[in-house]
Structure formats: C-alpha cells, structure tokens
Amino acid sequence: MKRPKLKKASKRMTCHKRYKIQKKVREHHRKLRKEAKKRGRKKPRKDPGVPNSAPFKEALLREAELRKQQLEELKQQQKLDRQNERNKKRKLETDPDVKLSNTEPVTEELGQRKAKKAKTSKQNPKRLYCQELKKVIEASDVVLEVLDARDPLGCRCPQVEEAIIRGGQKKLVLVLNKSDLVPKENLENWLSYLNKELPTVVFKASTQQKDKRKRIKLEKVKKKAALSKSEVCVGKQGLWKLLEGFQKTSGKAIHVGVIGFPNVGKSSVINSLKQEQICSVGVSMGLTRCMQLVPLDTQITIIDSPCFIVSPLNSAPALALRSPASIEVVRPLEAASAILSQADAQQVVLKFTVPVFTNSLEFFTSFAQRRGLHQKGGSPNVEGAAKVLWSEWTGAFLGYYCHPPASWTPPPHFNESIVTDMKWGFDLEELEKNNAHSIQAIKSPHLASSILFQSSGLTNGVIDEKDIPEELLKQKKQKQEQESYEDVDDQGIVDEEGDDESLAMSPAEEACETLPEKSRADKQSAPSFVLDKMTEEEDDVYDFSTDYV
Secondary structure, three states, X not given: OOOOOOOOOOOOOOHHXXXXXXXXXXXXXXXXXXXXXHHOOOOOOOOOOOOOOOOOHHHHHHHHHHHHHHHHHHHHHHHHHHHHHHXXXXXXXXXXXXXXXXXXXXXXXXXXXXXXXXXXXXXXXXXXXXXXXXXXXXXXXXEEEEEEOOOOOOOOOHHHHHHHHHOOOOEEEEEEEOHHHOOHHHHHHHHHHHOOOOOXXXXXXXXXXXXXXXXXXXXXXXXHXXXXXXXXXXXXXXXXXXXXXXXXXXXXXXXXXXXXXXXXXXXXXXXXXXXXXXXXXXXXXXXXXXXXXXXXXXXXXXXXXXXXXXXXXXXXXXXXXXXOOOOOOOOXXXXXXXXXOOEOHHHHHHHHXXXXXXXXXXXXXXXXXXXXXXXXXXXXXXXXXXXXXXXXXHOOOOOEEOOOOOOOOOOOOXXXXXXXXXXXXXXXXXXXXXXXXXXXXXOOOOOOOOEEEOOOXXXXXXXXXXXXXXXXXXXXXXXXXXXXXXXXXXXXXXXXXXXXXXXXXXXXXXXXXXXXXXXXXXXXXXXXXXXXXXXXXXXXXXXXXXXXX
C-alpha cells in the first residue's frame, strides 16, 4: 500500500531547466521583435484636432459637438426601440391573440417575393426563352442571325425569319460564324448562295480564354510574338461598317438583335465586336437565358438573346445538333449515332484514325480504345466515346462542311420584294470587298482534312408559347376537365362506378386518349433517344420538357 502524500509536490526545478526556459522565452521575444520591425510599427494616429490658425474654428467645434449629441440620441432611441420590440414579443408569448402591427407588412412583402420567385422557378424554361426572343425581335431594328459556317442551312429557322418579316421595317442579316473550320471553296460557294436572299457577312469570332493564369502567360507571349490563331477576330470591320452605314442612312440610333440556335457563337460575336468578355461564353448549350443590352457606341446597341427552341418534329440529327439540352440529359449514344449517320464514313475513319466500321457501335468501341476511354474491367466506354464525339461535333474545333443546294429556290416566306427591302440601306459593294478580304485572312483547313456532312435542311423552331408541346397538352387537359364538369352539371348525379374508373385512370392516360391522330403519328416518327424519356413510370404523354431544357 502506497503511503499517502501529505504535502503538495514542490515547484522547484533544477537551475539547468530554469535557465533553459528563460533562454527559450528570450529567443521567442527576440523573434517577435524582429517580425514587428519588418512589418513596421503602426501606432494609431491621434486626432490632431482643428489647428488654431484655421478660420471658423469655433463653428467647426460646435458642429462636431452637435454631431456627437445626435449620434448619442440615435443610439438611445435604437436601444428604446429594441426594448419595446422585446416587450411586444413577451406579450405575444403570454397572449397569443395580440398581433404585432410593425411586423405584418414586412411578412406580407416577404411572402409576395417568395411567391414571385416560385412562379418564375415553376415556369417552363422553353416558355421563358420564347418570351425573351420575342422581346429581342420587337426591340431591334436590325437582326443578325448567326449561322454555323459548317452547316448554314441547318442553322436557319424559317419560323423566326417569318416573324421578323411580319414585324415590319426590320432588317435581317446573316453572319457566317466559325468560317475558319470550313474549306475556302466551300465558304465562297455558301456566300454566293446566301447573298441571293440576304446580306451575308463572313465572320470568325475570337475565342478568349477564361483562366487568369493562362491570360497572364499569353500577355507575356504577346510581347515577344504575334497573336495566336484563336484570339484573332476576322470580319469585325466588315460587320461594323455595315451597321454603321445603315445607322447613317436611317438617321437615328439603332438596336441590333443577335439571334440563332445554341452553340453557333452569338455571345462570342458580341464579345468580339465589343473587344471585351461581357456576355458569358461556354461549351454547354443554352447558356444565355435572358436578353442583355450591350452598347457598342452612342448610336449602336447590341442585344444578346437566348437560343431558338427546336421543334420535336425535326429529324434526329437536327435534334442532336440544335437542341439546347446537355449531353447527360439526352442519351448520347443515340444522338451521336444519328450525327454519324449523316457524315462520310471514309473521312471519319481518316480524321479519327480508327479502323473501317460497319455500324456506329463498332466505331464507338474503336474510338474509345483509341482515346483510352475504358470502364472497370478494361471494357471500352462506348457512352463516354459518344459524349466526346458529340461535344466535338457541336464545339468550335472540329472541321466539317456541307455542300450548298445545286439550284437556288426562295423559301415560302421570301419573295423578290422582301429580298429587295432587306437589302435596302446597306452598302453591298463595300460588304463584298470586306468579305473577300476576310476570306483571304482566314486560315481555313484543306478539303481532304475536313469531313463531308449531309445537311438535313432548314431546322424548324418554336417561336410561339402556344406551340410548345407541353403547353398544348395543358390546354387539352383543361378543356377536357371543363367538358367533364359541364357533363356532371347536366346529369346532376354521377354513378359511383364511373367515378372509380376515372380515378383509376392516370392523368397521363387521359391526355394520351385526347391526343389527335396527328400527334400520335409524330410520336411514332420521333427519334428513339427522345422517346426513351417519354416512357418513365406513368408518363406516356408526348412531353419534351425533360429532354430539351
């Protein structure tokens, strides 16, 4: 058994240990003093006050005193208000019938704001896009329809062009963007074809890098060498002169709307004209969601707009290339195979350095092996390869081209008088010279290194909110409900069995029953990667909101 300690442990220590501790403390203090010396001593400056030589010294001092008094009074008032609020809260806790009068309007305002936010979030994004596009067309005097030079005909929307013509005295100009990705001969052919209808500008927007580190490195390189290929903008001068000339002929300040399908480079064109990264630019489709005003100078203002909404009645390649849906939402394998079916197989083999393939699945397996895309176990990631091909095809780096039609036939919404009206007010001779100069300046790829793509023609779009498939279904449901209520009122009493049957039937089945024969035929003709989303659980309705938003 241990002997109990009667005394507390002594705090004595050896001299060696004590001197060691003192030395450590001295070193620590020395270190702190050194650091303080480096930083520099920042003592709080004393208020020197008003000097005696200053005029109106007494008046200034009086003002300062008054301010101090007012501040003190304010603080006291705030303190009293807080105390009153606490007392009211205590009364509320004791008597629940009593209501706070001050807090009522605040809660009402908050409720209204929340309701507005909920409405905007619940609203269909397709509907919002249509509303914003209408606003841009109404506000603009000149409309620039941006086209991808690789498939200009597929980037044109007849419904939007018709709406611009119906809008009154509005001018429509075509901008052939990404013209550095097609061969020169093909670009010249497309320019001569499109100039028959509307004034066309050859353009190549500058792709600015977002990363700050890369920008700093590029700035250092610029001092030593010339600008890189991606940063040079071609066709800016021609477009600027065209708009400036029209502004002078009209004799007033003009608004220029920029419209087009997703990933054609609308925002990049505006950034190139302004020489600043004002509009947000990205690889993902449908990045711009509302109209944005960008003043170029005192007389010309450009309006950025959201992309067109693609009609679900288009062909599978058109839906894959032009729909503003992310790659994860739509099945990439189906969409990429639809694009691949329109491309020349031999040129695809040469471009991606893969063996000859008979179907799309063979191509994606060899393409995945070539790029090193593997799943667990070493099997090739076919879906990943499809995503890569799709992103490259819709991006701004892959070179492919389409042949223009052999003979020019004006579209149904155009005639000779409309063509002459659209060309009035523009200096077409100067535009032709600028286009020729920009074609020479562009470093375009060779015909052998590009892929030949078969265009699916004009892409139909949705401009009116009523034409959106989801909105049509909603209207039909409402009509059906009204009719059912009217029938109930006429009959007076409804059988219980009939009610059970109507309850058993899902709203999706009811909507499908009311759909006309035409919509069912459209559903059958729709591509498979779109129909996969339609058959989820009980949703058999012709609903494209999940695919293209």
